[in-house]
Amino acid sequence: MTQARQLVVPPVAMAGQPLAAVSTPALVIDLDAFGSNLKQMAGLAGAAGMALRPHAKAHKSVAIAQRQVAAGATGICCQKLTEAYPFAAAGIASIHLSNEFIGADKAAMAAELAARTQLSLCVDDPRQVHEVGAAAAHAGVKIDVLPEVDAGQGRCGVSSADALMALVEAIDTYPALRFAGLQGYHGGAQHVRGWQQRRETAQRAAELTAGYLRHLEARGLRCQVVTGGGTGTAEFDIASGVYTEIQPGSYLFMDADYGANEWSGAFRPEHSLFIAATVMSATRPGHAVCDVGLKTVAVDSGLPRVWSRQATTLR
Numbered sequence: 248m249t250q251a252r253q254l255v256v257p258p259v260a261m262a263g264q265p266l267a268a269v270s271t272p273a274l275v276i277d278l279d280a281f282g283s284n285l286k287q288m289a290g291l292a293g294a295a296g297m298a299l300r301p302h303a304k305a306h307k308s309v310a311i312a313q314r315q316v317a318a319g320a321t322g323i324c325c326q327k328l329t330e331a332y333p334f335a336a337a338g339i340a341s342i343h344l345s346n347e348f349i350g351a352d353k354a355a356m357a358a359e360l361a362a363r364t365q366l367s368l369c370v371d372d373p374r375q376v377h378e379v380g381a382a383a384a385h386a387g388v389k390i391d392v393l394p395e396v397d398a399g400q401g402r403c404g405v406s407s408a409d410a411l412m413a414l415v416e417a418i419d420t421y422p423a424l425r426f427a428g429l430q431g432y433h434g435g436a437q438h439v440r441g442w443q444q445r446r447e448t449a450q451r452a453a454e455l456t457a458g459y460l461r462h463l464e465a466r467g468l469r470c471q472v473v474t475g476g477g478t479g480t481a482e483f484d485i486a487s488g489v490y491t492e493i494q495p496g497s498y499l500f501m502d503a504d505y506g507a508n509e510w511s512g513a514f515r516p517e518h519s520l521f522i523a524a525t526v527m528s529a530t531r532p533g534h535a536v537c538d539v540g541l542k543t544v545a546v547d548s549g550l551p552r553v554w555s556r557q558a559t560t561l562r
């Protein structure tokens with residue numbers, strides 16, 4: 248019997264090939280649209296003197312994070328500790344964990360990350376502050392802590408000034424922690440379809456956040472950072488005068504859900520990330536089967552839409 252050659256799946260594409268030569272299904276990026284989105288958001292934030300801290304959960308790619316930083320981003324956001332590890336290891340200098348976590352094991356991970364990058368994180372419960380404070384002291388690192396306030400979404404974040412003050416006081420008891428400001432993020436506002444209605448929802452979220460800022464200021468507490476905002480509301484958050492920093496993630500690629508938003512303001516994103524697919528069976532009129540398995544696509548915002556180069560919208 249002859250020695251069998253090792254079986255290796257051929258690459259779906261090689262750099263420089265035309266789209267027609269790409270073996271489907273394949274995830275493809277339109278670099279012109281990607282570059283336009285990258286530049287537009289950096290330009291909007293930069294022109295307003297606002298920090299841009301893109302959310303890396305949208306891409307989970309060190310190479311893309313480095314391009315965002317090269318285009319002017321102050322750092323990145325991550326939603327999970329594990330998500331942050333490759334970015335910290337690759338030298339991304341500033342990472343904000345824009346989501347709560349709980350448990351001494353997780354606090355130890357945060358302290359480990361803080362030894363490699365300038366780390367900030369969100370809290371909405373004093374228990375988290377105590378766990379992170381103890382872990383940071385044990386590891387000999389400093390961590391910036393930003394209490395999250397509920398900006399109207401009703402997800403995470405404190406919803407009273409008393410609860411906020413309890414967090415600020417808890418942070419103050421740990422020399423390894425620094426109260427650095429607030430996070431006020433409203434996820435639901437991002438996908439309000441009408442531009443004007445989205446603007447009004449974002450304004451209400453900013454006003455809720457501003458109420459907490461006034462409460463802190465009246466007690467002599469200054470927030471160096473007020474962070475929030477996503478792709479859908481970035482232009483309104485920039486104009487609000489409340490935030491110092493925005494955290495958009497999806498703006499680079501866009502998606503079908505964001506494609507259904509009305510974009511009539513300063514930010515005009517383009518779809519840049521696609522799954523190239525081929526119809527592999529069409530046995531009867533009005534019926535086509537693609538080589539994209541259901542489990543390879545996200546369906547939480549409905550089934551994928553078909554993109555045509557001729558049309559400017561998803562169908």
Ligand SMILES: Cc1ncc(COP(=O)(O)O)c(C=O)c1O
Nearest residue numbers: 302345432477478494495496497
């Ligand atoms: C806290 C936080 N900030 C920013 C974002 C980025 O939002 P988007 O991808 O809609 O721009 C998200 C996404 O869900 C988020 O949860």
